[in-house]
Amino acid sequence: MSTETPPRDEASRRDPSCLFCRIVAGEIPSTQVAADDTVIAIRDIAPRAPTHVLVMPRDHIASAADLTDADADLVGHIFATAAEIARAEGIADGGYRIVTNIGAWGGQTVDHLHFHVMGGRAFSWPPG
Ligand code: 5GP
Ligand code: ZN
16 A cells, blocks of 8 residues: 555545534534644534543544545544543543444444544443
8 A cells, every 4th residue: 555645635625515524613513622733522412421522633534434644643643632532531541432433334424534432331342
């Protein structure tokens, strides 16, 4: 696999019809728990666990299936942010789950890459 994938161009960084792009832009309100130049983290509107936060890139990337080697720093930063949030939410010691759904059979309903950070209860395996 090539390690020389060019960075995304300006025009592809935002999809005006994308719910999470609109949340990133502040056009739709959300409860933010973390934000910086490249990522934001918001509380899920329909939490499935006592802590349920979504960590996502500001740039529009449809899903984890669209990541390339050029996104290595971004993905590392997303996971570091998720771990920081887990500590801040008090779920780090008990253990928690990070999930990203891909496509219809994967259960993805919003086509903007996001990682569910869920904790505060025990989870079964495998997921349903
Ligand atoms: P997916 O199903 O794509 O893995 O995850 C999408 C998540 O986004 C779901 O858990 C859903 O509850 C959450 N969600 C959908 N619409 C909104 C919204 O307008 N605001 C927030 N904060 N979360 C949303
Ligand atoms: Zn988007």
